[in-house]
Amino acid sequence: MNLIEPHRFTPFEAGATASVTLPGLHRSNRVDVLRIAPGLVLAHSHFSAAIRHDDDIRRPDDQVILAFNLSGRMLLIDHNGSSHKISDGQVWIIRSDGRRLQRIVEKGDGCSNLVVALTMSRLDPALAALLEQTLPDPVPLRRLRLPVPGRAELDALLDGRSDAAALLRKEGLCLALVGHAFEELATHPMSGVSADDRSLLVARITALLSERLSDTITMAELERVAAMSHVTLNLIFRAETGMTVFERLRMLRLEAAERMIRHTNRSFTEIAAKCGFSDASHLSNAFRKRFGVTASEWRRREG
Known part of the structure; x- marks a missing residue:
């Protein structure tokens, strides 16, 4: 099992990109990363269905992550041992808190996800408080009712451009997605608790x-x-x-x-x-x- 820490291969400069191949795997298994602005990162992950993937993921403790399932399925196991299946175009919000998440993609499934990672310091204090209220420590993941971005929106985010105007456009798109997520948290504060x-x-x-x-x-x-x-x-x-x-x-x-x-x-x-x-x-x-x-x-x- 690999320990993957995404912040270690995330470019530091806004506009910089990286295409990271997972350890020991073919390039078809990779994560394409774009630093859009300070505290805001966009990633597009690709996991082949040819093999089983089993990795530990650890992010910084000051991040909130939106994960949009584009195809396939994966299993995330949180620090409490609870399993969360991400599939069928679902959208999830995750508080990292610096803890490990185990990610499993079974052979035959494969998986592709769009991930928006936002540093908590970019949030208004009221939004940070809302996140703590609606994703308390025992429940660091929560499925949202949001739809996956449409084809035009995905094309705009994944068009490969990183000039200043394109970055400004992508920042707006990503922050709109984050805003929709927080609006849902505010409207349905208990839906993450069964x-x-x-x-x-x-x-x-x-x-x-x-x-x-x-x-x-x-x-x-x-x-x-x-x-x-x-x-x-x-x-x-x-x-x-x-x-x-x-x-x-x-x-x-x-x-x-x-x-x-x-x-x-x-x-x-x-x-x-x-x-x-x-x-x-x-x-x-x-x-x-x-x-x-x-x-x-x-x-x-x-x-």
Whole structure:
């Protein structure tokens, strides 16, 4: 298995090109690379169907990659061991984070891809934050709904020209593709997380909240546990439960307090402390908002 680091054979100067043959393979297996501008690279890869390709790919940790499948198919295996099949004209966005991806192209399949690699520093901070929210660490790859560029667009990108005017034109085309990708991320922030994964995540976070009703829990802690931003976590929670994480926590605390009020003779001060309320008054006010009566009235009514 070869370790391939694309940045090592990417030309440094804008307008410079390179045609890189993969180690030990015929020239029909190659990557054609064009440095369009600082922080923006276009690559066209060709993998023959005559043999099986199995390589490790490692990119710099400050890149976001758009991969457009033009023909054939390949398998990418991320650092978590999850497999992602790229085929049938699909479009994928990838956060490199400096980690290895295993790329497999089976014999008989072959594969051709168009890749746009953009340095994160070129992104507006809001777009960088969106990328972190929608491609959290456990899920560094995500399939997009975008179409592969049309024939005319591909011809314009792959026409072999590298003069200043052509580079400006190609930069605009590539940035338009990147812009469409980010618009999709903003419109569909959760589509990269499956329904099963969402349900498991909500169950795991809910169990943690239930075990620590009396503790002070911060969103920063929950972000670390869930390995995603609070924005994405709240979007998932709202979709699954109809409430945010902390709305769910308040509900769990009230449910626990209601059970203790109904089934025990503990004081309201003790119940408040056990269930995460600052004092008995806080508990009573929360009870009134939720049930329409104070905690004392609820105990008398249920008793």
